[in-house]
Amino acid sequence: MREALRKSNEHHVTITSEDYAKFCEFFYKKTGIVFTDKKGYFVERRLQERIEKTKSESFRDYFSLLRFQMSGDEWQELINNMTVNETYFLREDYQFDAMSNGMLPEIAQERPAGRSVKIWSLPCSTGEEPYSIAIHILEKWALADSYAIEICASDIDTRVVTQARRGVYGERSLQRLSPELRRKYFSKTGVDQYLIREELRESIDFSVTNIIDPLHMSRYRSVDIIFCRNLLIYFDDISRRGAVELMYECLSPGGFICLGHSESMSRISSLFKPRKFGETVVYQKAG
Amino acid sequence: MLVKPSIPNPVETLAATDFVGPAELLADLLGGGSTALRRQAAHNLRDYPECGPQLCDILAEEPRASVRAAILNTLIRLRSADVIRGLVEHLRSENATLRNEVIEVLQDMPDEAMPILEQLLTDWDSDVRIFTANILSETKHPRTPDVLIGVIKSDPHVNVCMAALDGLLEIGDESMIDSIQQLGERFPEAPFVKFAVSLAIKRLQGVDYARGTT
Numbered sequence: 001m002r003e004a005l006r007k008s009n010e011h012h013v014t015i016t017s018e019d020y021a022k023f024c025e026f027f028y029k030k031t032g033i034v035f036t037d038k039k040g041y042f043v044e045r046r047l048q049e050r051i052e053k054t055k056s057e058s059f060r061d062y063f064s065l066l067r068f069q070m071s072g073d074e075w076q077e078l079i080n081n082m083t084v085n086e087t088y089f090l091r092e093d094y095q096f097d098a099m100s101n102g103m104l105p106e107i108a109q110e111r112p113a114g115r116s117v118k119i120w121s122l123p124c125s126t127g128e129e130p131y132s133i134a135i136h137i138l139e140k141w142a143l144a145d146s147y148a149i150e151i152c153a154s155d156i157d158t159r160v161v162t163q164a165r166r167g168v169y170g171e172r173s174l175q176r177l178s179p180e181l182r183r184k185y186f187s188k189t190g191v192d193q194y195l196i197r198e199e200l201r202e203s204i205d206f207s208v209t210n211i212i213d214p215l216h217m218s219r220y221r222s223v224d225i226i227f228c229r230n231l232l233i234y235f236d237d238i239s240r241r242g243a244v245e246l247m248y249e250c251l252s253p254g255g256f257i258c259l260g261h262s263e264s265m266s267r268i269s270s271l272f273k274p275r276k277f278g279e280t281v282v283y284q285k286a287g
Numbered sequence: 288m289l290v291k292p293s294i295p296n297p298v299e300t301l302a303a304t305d306f307v308g309p310a311e312l313l314a315d316l317l318g319g320g321s322t323a324l325r326r327q328a329a330h331n332l333r334d335y336p337e338c339g340p341q342l343c344d345i346l347a348e349e350p351r352a353s354v355r356a357a358i359l360n361t362l363i364r365l366r367s368a369d370v371i372r373g374l375v376e377h378l379r380s381e382n383a384t385l386r387n388e389v390i391e392v393l394q395d396m397p398d399e400a401m402p403i404l405e406q407l408l409t410d411w412d413s414d415v416r417i418f419t420a421n422i423l424s425e426t427k428h429p430r431t432p433d434v435l436i437g438v439i440k441s442d443p444h445v446n447v448c449m450a451a452l453d454g455l456l457e458i459g460d461e462s463m464i465d466s467i468q469q470l471g472e473r474f475p476e477a478p479f480v481k482f483a484v485s486l487a488i489k490r491l492q493g494v495d496y497a498r499g500t501t
């Protein structure tokens with residue numbers, strides 16, 4: 001059990017365990033994210049920071065601001081501070097192999113050349129995932145030039161979406177890229193700073209999207225492959241089901257969802273059939 | 288060739304969506320329109336708790352799995368006592384797919400479902416009691432172990448007791464061994480009970496042993 005009162009030092013306001021529970025419930029309803037007790041310290045520290053930055057006098061003041069501010073700016077700021085944005089180029093790239101060796105050839109079999117193939121990275125965080133998808137397709141899919149490949153990338157966090165559009169990365173992000181790929185797709189613009197080629201930046205549509213918001217999700221239709229990796233781990237089964245339900249609507253018949261390595265569709269939805277490409281399991285919309 | 292997609296902005300999408308009330312949504316759901324329309328109606332009904340019982344009825348009639356999934360998602364969000372009562376009625380259905388769907392969603396609302404599940408353990412129909420024991424076995428609720436122990440101590444039907452024993456294997460501990468032993472004595476004429484009981488006891492002792500050593 002969490003202690004009843006979170007005692008303040010001189011800068012901090014007091015957050016009772018009821019306040020904390022109320023906050024978590026609100027955050028969960030809006031984002032699908034569940035804060036486990038293990039994360040309590042992290043969450044509370046970020047919350048205190050926001051209370052301080054907005055000069056709110058109490059938790060209650062801050063909570064009202066969060067809920068009723070017309071612009072929604074503070075809510076967005078809070079989300080940007082609470083999300084875990086860890087990502088890097090070619091993360092879990094066995095799935096990209098499954099895409100170029102399995103899913104894309106299957107899609108191409110049914111679709112005349114010249115038509116479009118839609119791929120969506122949701123969530124995209126700072127952009128490494130959608131850029132990796134683009135690079136992987138250009139490098140590894142023989143039919144890449146025969147189709148109009150449309151890549152969308154979205155995240156709930158406005159700060160990471162802006163970073164993704166800029167396309168500037170440090171060494172840590174690029175670790176898994178060979179020198180050849182770095183030369184081909186990046187220019188070095190400073191110490192530990194690489195800019196991704198303009199053609200790639202210009203060809204991906206980046207947007208702010210909340211996966212559990214039906215209105216946001218209704219903008220995406222007829223998507224062939226959704227990469228939804230390392231997000232559902234932060235959700236409970238109920239928000240996972242909700243997210244999967246909305247993704248179902250976004251996919252074309254026979255479309256695929258790729259989840260992160262520790263995520264699975266079992267218990268969430270029977271509307272998708274697991275498909276194996278090599279050792280990689282992805283999920284296919286029936287019909 | 289990479290091509291920049293053009294995605295409508297949220298404002299345009301918003302303009303395209305008119306307000307639709309619960310009566311229209313229910314009519315959409317029942318009216319035999321496209322599955323996409325029915326799914327959307329089911330989804331939007333989550334703002335109308337008063338429609339929960341009707342949605343439970345529609346669930347049993349809806350032929351398409353994707354629409355049923357949307358209805359179930361809405362019911363999980365509504366999670367009122369009315370909804371749970373409507374859902375548990377389907378445990379009596381002959382339709383195994385429907386029953387399994389209901390079992391899964393009830394497990395997702397343990398706090399709300401618990402009181403009604405406890406009542407169901409006294410249902411006249413032993414099949415319903417078996418399904419209930421199955422649901423409880425997978426339900427994360429602090430009362431689950433005690434309730435399942437209650438079943439193995441008192442339910443007259445051996446299969447209901449075996450379903451509860453299965454659940455206890457997953458969540459039980461050494462303190463339950465006495466009650467499990469008594470189960471063997473309650474059904475002396477059924478050799479498989481004896482077998483299951485001794486297996487369960489070994490397993491629970493093993494669990495505690497493992498815990499003690501790590």
Ligand SMILES: C[S@@+](CC[C@H](N)C(=O)[O-])C[C@H]1O[C@@H](n2cnc3c(N)ncnc32)[C@H](O)[C@@H]1O
Nearest residue numbers: 031083085086087123125156157210211229230
């Ligand atoms: C760990 S990153 C995963 C990035 C990338 N898919 C990967 O696997 O490397 C998780 C991202 O999910 C985003 N996120 C959290 N809740 C979200 C929501 N409700 N809708 C969309 N994105 C969300 C976070 O902002 C964060 O950038």
